[in-house]
Amino acid sequence: MSDVKFLLDEKDMPRQWYNLAADLPSPLQPPLGPDGQPVRPEMLTPVFPTNLIEQEVSRERWITIPDEILQLLYLWRPSPLYRARRLEKALGTPAHIYYKNEAVSPAGSHKPNTAIPQAWYNKQFGIKRICTETGAGQWGSALALACALIGGLECKVFMVKISFEQKPFRRLMMETWGASCVASPSNQTKAGRDVLAEHPDSPGSLGIAISEAVEATVTDPTGQTRYSLGSVLNHVLMHQTIIGQEAKKQLAKAGEKQPDVIIGCVGGGSNFAGLAFPFLADKIAGAKMEVLAVEPTSCPTLTRGPFAYDHGDIAGMTPLLAMHTLGHTFVPPPIHAGGLRYHGMAPLVSQTVVEGLVKAVAYPQLKCYESAVLFARTEGIIPAPETSHAIACVIDQANQATQEGKQKVILFNFSGHGLMDLTGYDNYFRGKLADHHLEEDELAKSLKAISHLPKPKAQKTGKW
């Protein structure tokens, strides 16, 4: 029998999503509307179907997964947990390194875990067409897949232009699954046209693409279009919590009590939350573990952005969210980890950082590629550039365990494979990539643009 792969039976697959909002030591700050008052759920109905709005605002700890959704998740779930014994050996570390392999989905990442429920709830609500944005294309392709599997749902994707150009294959995945995909900023929306007027060569950003997708949704005269987001929001993160729930059972099968260190990369926060939140419930209840969120130095939302109220998009169409942010006008440099190029961070993840439950760290891309190549050559799976950030941190943690002589258990989320991202590897091998560090004055400038917005109270118990 394998001593590196730990599978779970379908019968042991989680039947409920875990809602961290029920257990947060300090409450989430409410989203605010244009009037500065908390958003009421009914205000969101032009954008999201009611059934998903209910999940977004729910404070129930557990929410049952409908059987029709489970049947579709079974196509590739439960995902395997691997022990990275070859990587451990290459590092000469006493640490036990485990990774949850979310690359096994047909879209190659964790994103279908929420794409399928979102598409299903939209269809249940009578919606005919879903608009969304995508960075590196992992989310857009996942939603395209979900709409194809569920059927009867059109899918329209605004893809950040730099990724649209760097990653044509992700667009082709979307088209093969029947979705339509346009480069953002586009001239199909006012938000896009405004950006193009000022910056004709804009590489785009998630903030711009969100504006376009929301505008395309709310201006559809049929009223049968809704918007879908692949990260950031509470219900999206919740849909990912099957990852951590599965990992707990699989770690037990591997003979481990609990992880000492949990690591995930963060863009909007969903793959990190999916793995970490079920473990954070234990940490809140008293368990000792370190939980690390890894972001790029070029877009250091958690490590350098303040906890503030800010819009999720560049045009200010979304409600104000209380989150770590670099300012919604911030456009990160075109690094290859397109999925990590977001100015904000999920309010739930931000709150865990404010509270001290989660520690944020930032890594430059060259070190991430170096780590990814070592991982590919030892473990055999080529990581997505986003995932490589988690791996760089894992390697540092393992080396630290070596220095301390500790047999730490390190668990990380292998959020996606890099088969569609090999251009980045090519540029890395040819020495064409550079590290980016956000300049102080650039940060100050984009933060100034949000200085007039209401300020949230950074609530924390001081326990962690």
Next chain:
Amino acid sequence: MSDVKFLLDEKDMPRQWYNLAADLPSPLQPPLGPDGQPVRPEMLTPVFPTNLIEQEVSRERWITIPDEILQLLYLWRPSPLYRARRLEKALGTPAHIYYKNEAVSPAGSHKPNTAIPQAWYNKQFGIKRICTETGAGQWGSALALACALIGGLECKVFMVKISFEQKPFRRLMMETWGASCVASPSNQTKAGRDVLAEHPDSPGSLGIAISEAVEATVTDPTGQTRYSLGSVLNHVLMHQTIIGQEAKKQLAKAGEKQPDVIIGCVGGGSNFAGLAFPFLADKIAGAKMEVLAVEPTSCPTLTRGPFAYDHGDIAGMTPLLAMHTLGHTFVPPPIHAGGLRYHGMAPLVSQTVVEGLVKAVAYPQLKCYESAVLFARTEGIIPAPETSHAIACVIDQANQATQEGKQKVILFNFSGHGLMDLTGYDNYFRGKLADHHLEEDELAKSLKAISHLPKPKAQKTGKW
């Protein structure tokens, strides 16, 4: 529980490879050397390690898989068997369609099933460097992966130029795993230079690339290089038979007695053989089933090539193999299913066709892409262009079952995903692809070039 995915426990994974040569009703014709006499095993030692030569000439029915190889295969095996219920529904067919998903390997195809054993046996034999060729890149990337996982083995790949240009990502996979990859015909070998002198714009072919890889092997002055082939040879096909052995157990779990129709695409024959050979053992013993090998109309080796003695490569460096062939000078048009562009066919597969155990059919590429898109939009997995040939045939068989009102059980090998082949889909969507049918005079010309070679006796019992 899922009603579409049928998994197998690791403990039920096959522990032996199945050797069809032991059960063939009529014996295989021997390979012939330059003197027209049967090749003796020791003549192959400059090209292959002795342990693999032993497997190549073995007539033992079962060969035990070393535990170290099993441990590596466990990384993704047993592979899942799926019932294509959504495709069945889209077709409105009473047929039950099953597919063995070999796309779940880290390289995305069935090829690592033999790459890992081949790399392992080479290392056992003290070899330091493996040379090979690759068509679409599935084989080259699989061998690069295997050499990385096993460690201490250099890997050099001659990649058919048309695929090298159409599929840069497959080259990048190889490089990420540490292999070196050059476009063939190259100027690194005499065989390559000879082709370039006559046809500077040659798109390349597997026959040319094999010549280059063999030449690079036997001319290494250190004597520590050996050659590796991803298909065609007896031991390569045998390594793939874990697919069919697993499928038998999984079909039983799905409540099916046996398949009525078994389908695989054929280039050199390995994925087809891997699925079909364990079932052919039953057919030879009296079971009734139809077994279909699907090839492209542009390279119709089985349907239009005679059963003849021919070289496996363009330069005539390999022994003469008794097989269906279009002539070793035949260079197929640059269709997107690069893995099916081989002038010859595995001798074992050829013999099953001669015997009547297997029926060959040919499909044009447009119909294959149409079928692949339907599959992607119903089943959620994007097929490799090679695999799409099997799917086109599956759909025809299912539609025939509908017309006949029969609840046929159709089983096919989903040999690989198409995530690295999306350029082909792009060309298909944009109407840039055409069908190719081999012209009579072109076939006659390339067959004339082998008319002087010895003739094998097409042996058959006449039972099928």
